[in-house]
Amino acid sequence: MNDNQLLRYSRHILLPQVGYEGQDKLVNSHALVVGAGGLGAPVALYMAAGGVGTLTICDFDTVDLTNLQRQIIHTTQTVGINKALSAQKTLHAINPEVLVNTVTEKSTEASMMALVAQADVVIDCSDNFKTRYTLNKLCVELKKPLVSGAAIGFEGQVTVFDMRHGDSPCYHCLFPDTGSDQEMRCADNGVFAPLVGMIGTTQAAEAMKLLMDIGESLQGRLLLLDVLAMEWRTIRLSKDPACTVCSN
Secondary structure (H helix, E strand, C coil): CCHHHHHHCHHHHCCCCCHHHHHHHHHCCEEEEECCCCCHHHHHHHHHHCCCCEEEEECCCECCHHHHHCCCCCCHHHCCCEHHHHHHHHHHHHCCCCEEEEECCCCCHHHHHHHHHHCCEEEECCCCHHHHHHHHHHHHHHCCEEEEEEEEECEEEEEEEECCCCCCCCHHHHCCCCCCCCCCCHHHHCECHHHHHHHHHHHHHHHHHHHHCCCCCCECEEEEEECCCCEEEEEECCCCCCCCCCCC
């Protein structure tokens, strides 16, 4: 790290659990953020501000006025611009030390595999099951840690699937693919603005802990949030021995 980085990240370095070594790991890490919407916005903002050296952000959608109620990485001036490019502009303004790569086209499984292979951690901020199942499959195959989050209405959830550990469940263990294409989308059901920030910042914290190898991750635990009751609950997760994705 250079002198400017030592000053910028000094409040991290002061933490004994992080220190110079931990911050140096972040600076030399590469995170893949899939989705630059409600969850991807706080994930990318905090990971860039916190010094994750390389971020690859994937999103083929464009910024819409209805996004601005919660997708805080975008501005009124970027309405109509691709979300990944809009996010890149904001992140460069916050921290020019971070390299931000953008993927602005819809990815195939092959192209997504190449992106996952290059990353040290994958953060799933997508809003559809097809992407979630594909990311999960690739992270299982490549043994990459996957930080998964979801939010709708006033409720959200977050967990970690870390296939570097043999006892870790995967996303398919938790939500088996039944072939149903029914989706709960914000456009149809609404979402409380601060909820995505609370889930997204939790995802960012888990991803940065994984990159620094500190603390205890959410592997094997599903964290559930009910904002109306302001209640967090934890459900223990187990690997499904019959899972067709991770139990081969």
